[in-house]
Amino acid sequence: MATYIIKAKKILTVSKKGTINHGAMVVQNGRIINISTWEKINQKYQQVPVIDCGENIICPSLVDCHTHLLEFAPPSQFPITKKTHLLAGKAILLDALYSGITALGEQVCGNPICDLRVSDLKQAVQDVPMDITFAANCLSIGFQRIIHFSAVTGSAPIPRENLVNKEIIKALAVENEYAGENFFINATPANFLKSEVPNAGELIYSQQELADVVAIFHAYDKQIGAYATGEQGIQMALEAGFDVIHHAHGITDNQIEKAAGLNTQVVTTPLGSTYLEPNSLEEILKLVNAQIPVSISTDAYLPPYEKNAVALSNDRKTLMGPEALMAIANPYMTAMLENGYGENDALALITRNPAKVLGKEDQFGSLEVGKDANFLVAEGIPGIDIINPSKIKSVYFQGGKVVSRL
Template identity: 55%
Template sequence: MESAGYIIKGKKIVTVSRLGTIENGALVVLNGKILDLGNWRKLQKRYPSFFVIDYSAYVITPSLVDCHTHLLEFAPSSLYPDLPIDHFDVGKALLLDTLSSGITAVGEQICGHPHFDFSINDYRKAVLNMPLDVSFATTSISIGFEKLAHFTAVTHSKIVEKADLIDPNVVQMIAQASDYPGENIFINATPANFTVDEVPRAGEVIYTLEELKRIVEIYHQCGKRVGVHVAGEYSIKMALDAEVDVLHHAHGITDELIEQASKQHVEIVATPMGGTHLPPNSPEEVLRLVNNNITVSISTDAYLPPYQGNTWLPFKDQTLRGPDVLMLIAHPAMNLLKENNYGENEILALLTANPAALLGRENSFGRLEQGLDANFLVAEGIPGLEITSVESISKVFFRGEKVIDRKKRS
């Protein structure tokens, strides 16, 4: 089908582009790209020889983008700690599970794993020919054990010292290897997936403002934007004063800091399931961010134990959750945006166009628009807004090929 032209007919197409929502719409695909889109009857006449696939009972949307994950490096051993596993085989299986959830692009963090001495090139090779896009953020990381443990993507499984985290040569190597502004720097020590008693120093501030400024300058000199793992008023203020480009988590952000982030055009990756030592992003917080014209992406930080005490999500335990819950954790914020008169295209952008742009792939996917990759979903409703279950996604297309076909049960 990839080389043949075809037309997808839908009940409506939510393009997340300047075209908005097209009722009784159609999508024309040729050679894995979107050739045209618009009113079904007009396109039927314009392309009479193209094969028609009738999904007129369904909504067509861009496929989803999860721009902050830990699927390949940390998830395999976290999910199967007591089993002998092939690390990359498990990682690739997790990516296929991600694909079945309607996600055709992920942003993966490579931090340096204490038990696996893999390089960034090993991870890149592992995902070659996978039917989804993987972008990598190379990082340094500090884990909040009683004795802080520091690692970097370029030193692999070797524990390093704090001084190494600010060494200009190390920072430059990390920056040059990074595809996009993920959590390149952990301003706060992370709890990761450890229990509270194992990481008593989670949340501790690792850098000074001057150190951060020097790191940011190196990234910008390399032509790279920089993202940070950050939570808490003091740390977020320091990140903004250092002129970072993207805040990941930003748990505990205040109205004053939201205003500063807006003025500096800083983007925020919200993780409503958790990811730091503080309570995660609430629906009301996401609304405040969007109201202040901040570009927001919602992500899972998978695989992650949900933050306990989170009142807006249904999880009752700390079982590690993956990308299959992206729509579920995004729904409360997306629904609140709808209640505050945001349109469905603006809202869906938090799971599609915004994270695609964060990955630097806005000219490839994230919207349904002429010339972009034909990455789209055939679903029973708008993902995250009208549907939250992966079972409500009937088909997933990646570069024009149908890669997931979930048959409806009779």
């Protein structure tokens, strides 16, 4: 159907319209052309076909703005070879789609197992019904001898001095599509055991080097993000002018205030992925109270942080992926409700805010006239009422149904 109406018990728009009880949305050629109460829509569009979702709800589809699904996840999930690497990556993308996610922020860091560049990955996923935005990064892993990679130098480790090579930085800026974890201010533990990564958390750059990196990206009119943890690492990111801080584990009250003043966005990762404990409920609320756009992402695939493993019914041996987004967001979204925020504000953590990180908030992340018709039909509000993807009945991408459990 080129044009149709879809109606439900309520629609969460995650926009100024808030929640529309007994709402309806008109979709034409993949975009939303009207959204209001069923009564008003029915009066205006009497000849348009109607999809009635009954007692289910409609809301924006989910956005996971920090993932590693195409480069690092395939060999951790499947017994693949180089020939089948990208095929496995596309299978993982389907899992994300089944989980209600229609937009991803995918990190490309340079991988010793496969020599894939941003252009290779973009070409491979052209036929996947998802919006994928790529970040071109440098990566530092905190082994006994810290090793470094970059998205533009391939599968071989590079010397530390190449991380600040201006030609490499310019190449990263050209390839980069959004402010991902472009530069690792701290060395990462990745998915390795603590004993294997004793230098996780070590600072990689000087303050001047970070300022130079940011200046190059901004000269190309590109936003830039940082992997930053611990008070010192986060402070360096703020002072250097990074647009987005990923993880931000260990952020202080003063740094939250500074980030708010600088309009810095924060992407939190409850599954872990740094040498520090993930952000607490109290820290997330402080970020939200400071009116900082906060996003929750999976950083998938990861083993959950020790304290979260029990809550997620995971033994920490199993890596968790896109299917976990609603579950890891649930405590934070629930805390927002308990502290006076509305359901649309809470849902923004996994819809509108991450769309803003991707630089695509005018395209999706909320249900508004003119935006892509990317939405879910579900038994309840994702991350609040439901955490199991099986409770998502349908997933729509640009107006077309791509997942159906009805």
